[in-house]
Amino acid sequence: MNLQEYIASGIIESYVMGLASESERAEFEQLCTQYPELVAARRDFEERLEEYTSEHAVAPPPAVKVKVLAAIGDQQDPHPARSSNPPKIITMENSKSPVRSSAGLRFIAAASVILLVGMAWLYYQSNSQNKELSNTNDRLKEKLNSTDSILNQIVEEQKIVKDPNTTVVNMVGTQVAPHSSANIYWDSTSTSVFLVVKNMPKLPTDQQYQLWALIADKEGKAQPKDLGVFDATDEKVILKMKNTQKAQAFAITIEKKGGSHSPTLQKMQSLGKTLQSQ
Amino acid sequence: MGIPITYTEQELVLALKERNDQAFGFLYDNYAGALYSIIKQIITDNAELASDVLQEVFINIWRKIETYDQTKGRLFTWMLNIARNASIDTLRSKSYQNSQKNQELPDNVYKGVANQSVQLNVDNIGLKKVLEKLRPEHRVLVELAYFKGFTHEEIAEMMAIPLGTVKTRIRNALLQLREYLQ
Numbered sequence A: 001m002n003l004q005e006y007i008a009s010g011i012i013e014s015y016v017m018g019l020a021s022e023s024e025r026a027e028f029e030q031l032c033t034q035y036p037e038l039v040a041a042r043r044d045f046e047e048r049l050e051e052y053t054s055e056h057a058v059a060p061p062p063a064v065k066v067k068v069l070a071a072i073g074d075q076q077d078p079h080p081a082r083s084s085n086p087p088k089i090i091t092m093e094n095s096k097s098p099v100r101s102s103a104g105l106r107f108i109a110a111a112s113v114i115l116l117v118g119m120a121w122l123y124y125q126s127n128s129q130n131k132e133l134s135n136t137n138d139r140l141k142e143k144l145n146s147t148d149s150i151l152n153q154i155v156e157e158q159k160i161v162k163d164p165n166t167t168v169v170n171m172v173g174t175q176v177a178p179h180s181s182a183n184i185y186w187d188s189t190s191t192s193v194f195l196v197v198k199n200m201p202k203l204p205t206d207q208q209y210q211l212w213a214l215i216a217d218k219e220g221k222a223q224p225k226d227l228g229v230f231d232a233t234d235e236k237v238i239l240k241m242k243n244t245q246k247a248q249a250f251a252i253t254i255e256k257k258g259g260s261h262s263p264t265l266q267k268m269q270s271l272g273k274t275l276q277s278q
Numbered sequence B: 001m002g003i004p005i006t007y008t009e010q011e012l013v014l015a016l017k018e019r020n021d022q023a024f025g026f027l028y029d030n031y032a033g034a035l036y037s038i039i040k041q042i043i044t045d046n047a048e049l050a051s052d053v054l055q056e057v058f059i060n061i062w063r064k065i066e067t068y069d070q071t072k073g074r075l076f077t078w079m080l081n082i083a084r085n086a087s088i089d090t091l092r093s094k095s096y097q098n099s100q101k102n103q104e105l106p107d108n109v110y111k112g113v114a115n116q117s118v119q120l121n122v123d124n125i126g127l128k129k130v131l132e133k134l135r136p137e138h139r140v141l142v143e144l145a146y147f148k149g150f151t152h153e154e155i156a157e158m159m160a161i162p163l164g165t166v167k168t169r170i171r172n173a174l175l176q177l178r179e180y181l182q
Helices: A003-008 A011-016 A022-034 A036-055 A062-075 A085-162 B009-017 B021-042 B047-067 B075-092 B094-123 B127-131 B136-147 B152-159 B163-180
Strands: A166-173 A181-187 A193-199 A207-216 A222-230 A238-241 A249-256 A268-273
Touching: A003 A011, A003 A036, A011 A022, A011 A036, A011 B163, A022 A036, A036 B021, A036 B075, A036 B127, A062 B021, A062 B047, A085 A166, A085 A181, A085 A193, A085 A238, A166 A249, A181 A268, A193 A207, A193 A222, A222 A238, A222 A249, B009 B021, B009 B047, B009 B075, B021 B047, B021 B075, B021 B127, B047 B075, B075 B094, B127 B136, B127 B163, B136 B152, B136 B163, B152 B163
Parallel strands: none
Antiparallel strands: A166 A181, A166 A268, A181 A193, A193 A238, A207 A222, A207 A249, A249 A268
């Protein structure tokens, strides 16, 4: 090949200024290894270009040098003999990943604490609510039971009162106790006796009222039959007493607690005669 | 005040490859101005951006010094091409293109001609000053190829001239340029 023609084609300038194509570059570099004159011509142009460009230099802002030196100072490898790149990458990753992961861990830790506190609060909340509800439930049950029993008694009373077979005996006060009064509901078919206290004075704790049925014997003499004891506090509630088939009259006396075998007639409080007495 | 150190190119390259930051300081002090000049001839309208590119270029020189091959050219040639490529990459980046659109819209209507003459004055530094001496049809091709980074094929298409003609004209223009650099 004609080297002078090749040099005169402008390939050197094109190569040095970065305008040669890939294949032109490869060819030029190959020829440079064979022809020192070509290298010399290239160097000549490079030096001219460098000289001219340096003569027309524009001073950059001083801050750029500071930034550049700071940037390469950060990347400075303390062991220049070794390859500088791998430790740099490791350093960057090491300095980055713990920050990221510890930040992540911190976030997760904070989130878990908040979650735990939240759950504990919810648990406490629902637990105390549960307790309160169950207490309320118990109270309502009790109330329902007592109301039920009162209602049952009222229903029972009504039944007895309305029953056509029931005889009502109005018991009035005696001279000893003129204000004492009570009603006896006596079912003659079932022989059941119910007592409703209307007005009976409160007694000392060692005494009780006792109901008697007075039944005539063959000689016409009234024999008392015990129908049970009761307290004045049972006022207005119907009391089931002992059954009796016969009774010419009912009498209430004051006896010692638990009742007596025979009535203390001096203390008879109230007396009511039945139709059987006629 | 330290004793000023000077290096031959050979010494400088060796010191740089050994990560000697004193040598790097010398490199910066001696070549930053020349490289900044070529950057400013490509990024003509934004000094801040040009200095950012200069910073990037020197950091890249430091990082890539291992890949510099002395048999393929002088250190300065290698650095000059790094600076030119970085400037053209910036010129073609989307963010730069967008900033250009935003700047140009209001101005163009009234100042089209005035702007051009101002730009010409700003451009007349370094190699571009030499370009003025070239014939216009040569000048525009060097301008497009060297300072705008278009390939010969792109220029052929843009100017509607055969690729061979583009190549020949650019080569001739560069040969003339060489004479003017004397």
